[in-house]
Amino acid sequence: MKAIVSVKRAVDYNVRIQVKPDGSGVVTEGVKHSMNPFDEIAMEEAVRLKEKGKITEIIAVTIGGAKNEETLRTALAFGATRAIHVKDDGGIEPLTAARALAAIFKKEGAQLLIAGKQAIDDDANQTGQMVAGLLDIAQATFAGKVDIEGNKATVVREVDAGLETLEVDLPAVITADLRLNEPRYLKLPDIMKAKRIAIEATTLAELGVTAAPPVKTLKTTPPPSRSKGVMVKTVDELVAALKAKGLA
Amino acid sequence: MSKILVIAEHADGKLNAGVAKVLAAATQIGGEVDIAVFAVDGAAVAAQAAKLAGVAKVLTINNAVNDHPLAATLAPQIAELAGKGYTHVLFPGTTFGKDVAPRTAAKLGVPQISDVMAVHSATSFDRPVYAGNAIVTVEAPAGTLVATVRLASFNAVAETGSAAVEAATVAGAAPAHTRFVKLEAQKSARPDLQSAAKVVSGGRALGSSENFKVIFDFADKIGAGVGASRAAVDSGYVPNDMQVGQTGKIIAPSLYFAIGISGAIQHLAGIKDAKVIVAINKDADAPIFEVADIGLVGDLFTVVPELQSKM
Numbered sequence: 428m429k430a431i432v433s434v435k436r437a438v439d440y441n442v443r444i445q446v447k448p449d450g451s452g453v454v455t456e457g458v459k460h461s462m463n464p465f466d467e468i469a470m471e472e473a474v475r476l477k478e479k480g481k482i483t484e485i486i487a488v489t490i491g492g493a494k495n496e497e498t499l500r501t502a503l504a505f506g507a508t509r510a511i512h513v514k515d516d517g518g519i520e521p522l523t524a525a526r527a528l529a530a531i532f533k534k535e536g537a538q539l540l541i542a543g544k545q546a547i548d549d550d551a552n553q554t555g556q557m558v559a560g561l562l563d564i565a566q567a568t569f570a571g572k573v574d575i576e577g578n579k580a581t582v583v584r585e586v587d588a589g590l591e592t593l594e595v596d597l598p599a600v601i602t603a604d605l606r607l608n609e610p611r612y613l614k615l616p617d618i619m620k621a622k623r624i625a626i627e628a629t630t631l632a633e634l635g636v637t638a639a640p641p642v643k644t645l646k647t648t649p650p651p652s653r654s655k656g657v658m659v660k661t662v663d664e665l666v667a668a669l670k671a672k673g674l675a
Numbered sequence: 676m677s678k679i680l681v682i683a684e685h686a687d688g689k690l691n692a693g694v695a696k697v698l699a700a701a702t703q704i705g706g707e708v709d710i711a712v713f714a715v716d717g718a719a720v721a722a723q724a725a726k727l728a729g730v731a732k733v734l735t736i737n738n739a740v741n742d743h744p745l746a747a748t749l750a751p752q753i754a755e756l757a758g759k760g761y762t763h764v765l766f767p768g769t770t771f772g773k774d775v776a777p778r779t780a781a782k783l784g785v786p787q788i789s790d791v792m793a794v795h796s797a798t799s800f801d802r803p804v805y806a807g808n809a810i811v812t813v814e815a816p817a818g819t820l821v822a823t824v825r826l827a828s829f830n831a832v833a834e835t836g837s838a839a840v841e842a843a844t845v846a847g848a849a850p851a852h853t854r855f856v857k858l859e860a861q862k863s864a865r866p867d868l869q870s871a872a873k874v875v876s877g878g879r880a881l882g883s884s885e886n887f888k889v890i891f892d893f894a895d896k897i898g899a900g901v902g903a904s905r906a907a908v909d910s911g912y913v914p915n916d917m918q919v920g921q922t923g924k925i926i927a928p929s930l931y932f933a934i935g936i937s938g939a940i941q942h943l944a945g946i947k948d949a950k951v952i953v954a955i956n957k958d959a960d961a962p963i964f965e966v967a968d969i970g971l972v973g974d975l976f977t978v979v980p981e982l983q984s985k986m
């Protein structure tokens with residue numbers, strides 16, 4: 428059984444984001460990028476399922492510019508068996524990424540897509556659900572636990588009210604939440620080995636995919652900054668400060 | 676003119692409090708606003724929705740397949756209903772909305788705007804990116820506009836309306852591939868984290884689920900909801916539905932206590948709209964003090980009980 432894992436290159440989660448003074452976006456040049464953290468969790472889950480013999484092949488897929496190759500190398504170091512790079516220099520939006528992933532899913536006859544629940548750059552939280560909708564297959568988002576038995580997956584989902592359990596027939600899309608697992612540290616030999624695996628390149632056109640109508644970004648601004656408050660020395664001062672604001 | 680469809684999230688016969696905030700966003704877009712209630716029998720929920728100010732009609736779509744809110748079941752029904760002349764389909768930015776909206780957008784072949792935090796026009800909105808460290812103003816392309824609304828950014832509309840309730844029908848078949856098994860909901864008598872006026876959150880510093888009692892006791896004294904950092908949730912001190920932040924709940928209480936929480940950007944993303952942030956941390960250099968309105972350096976295990984006795 429083949430599983431696809433979508434992996435996106437994003438500004439590293441530790442980077443302090445700077446908005447460009449001219450409002451044209453955030454500074455991404457010369458800034459550390461990594462695999463989107465939720466995609467690391469998705470990769471880890473796929474590798475564990477493969478180790479348990481539940482799936483046989485893991486195809487990592489990324490859609491984006493030349494630098495996304497690094498992200499695929501990371502996926503291969505995790506243990507992806509193949510890597511597909513959908514080369515595109517446009518600003519890839521969730522619906523376009525979803526169309527490309529759906530096309531590859533069909534072409535490969537995959538049974539499972541594991542995606543991150545959201546990309547920490549656009550924070551869209553859309554792509555996995557869109558793939559499931561385009562393919563009319565089951566979806567289990569925000570997964571905190573996944574069990575696969577034959578062609579059924581039992582997924583515990585992290586929802587606002589608590590934990591919801593769904594049972595879905597494969598093929599299905601699962602999106603990974605934070606507590607699904609803790610991704611392994613990549614070992615140097617695995618990173619070296621990953622360098623020798625050929626990356627398969629394709630394009631949206633080759634996949635027969637048209638880019639979605641873009642949501643235009645008119646401007647980017649920093650959030651309103653909170654002014655630095657006061658430091659109090661004792662609990663009594665804290666209570667007094669709250670009283671002054673009408674909060675105690 | 677815009678014709679807006681708001682999807683009513685509900686559970687156990689109760690309309691989700693977020694729907695009244697989605698209504699506020701819909702009212703700012705302007706035009707005619709209808710609410711759709713998908714349920715087995717939506718009468719009770721529809722009656723609550725009908726009271727929200729600014730609603731033209733409440734549509735009930737009663738069908739046995741709507742027993743549990745499953746994206747695979749709801750998205751095709753919503754897409755079909757949207758096809759009846761609606762320009763906008765709005766969902767609350769909850770785990771429900773985030774699950775169902777993109778599947779609906781895919782069915783309609785349109786992009787989605789996630790987490791609308793301000794409305795400029797019927798097609799232009801602000802939304803947060805990079806954990807709220809940048810705000811983008813976007814312009815949606817032509818076509819049905821599907822969006823989720825960031826609840827912390829809008830105030831609920833009043834319950835002064837009396838909209839008509841009508842039954843609507845759409846083809847709705849339950850896909851055989853998805854089965855609801857169970858929901859383990861955390862039952863709590865405390866105010867709901869997402870709508871509480873006061874919230875007390877604890878972090879990794881609490882050290883154990885037993886110690887978290889310090890937070891619960893203080894919260895109960897002041898009638899607050901209780902939240903937590905990811906580290907506290909991951910360490911198993913409290914359940915996942917209490918996580919506040921980029922990937923947990925985004926909240927906007929009038930008063931927020933961050934206790935034994937360092938103030939990582941992912942945590943701050945969830946509390947940017949809190950009116951007053953109070954931080955208690957034993958490390959004077961903790962980043963939480965950069966955003967706190969009132970900061971106190973000290974050991975939470977002595978400070979919090981003292982605070983509890985004095986408030």
Ligand SMILES: Cc1cc2nc3c(=O)[nH]c(=O)nc-3n(C[C@H](O)[C@H](O)[C@H](O)COP(=O)(O)OP(=O)(O)OC[C@H]3O[C@@H](n4cnc5c(N)ncnc54)[C@H](O)[C@@H]3O)c2cc1C
Pocket residue numbers: 440464465547877878879880903904905906907918919920921922923924934935936937938939940941942945955956957958961973974975976
């Ligand atoms: C993709 C991604 C998404 C994330 N999403 C979220 C999210 O939604 N929400 C979230 O919270 N985090 C999130 N995180 C994690 C985040 O980066 C931090 O790791 C987390 O918030 C840290 O939790 P903490 O502040 O409780 O723990 P720590 O950073 O360990 O801080 C503990 C604090 O307690 C203080 N302390 C210790 N003992 C005492 C004492 N006795 N009295 C007073 N103070 C004391 C310490 O000085 C320290 O500042 C995310 C991370 C990633 C990568």
Ligand SMILES: Nc1ncnc2c1ncn2[C@@H]1O[C@H](COP(=O)(O)O)[C@@H](O)[C@H]1O
Pocket residue numbers: 432433434435436463465466488489490491519520521524541542543544545546547549550551552553554555
């Ligand atoms: N350009 C892309 N390349 C690969 N995967 C993507 C891309 N965009 C989104 N994804 C996947 O979809 C998930 C959710 O992204 P988003 O909908 O943008 O928040 C990510 O965690 C990835 O797994």
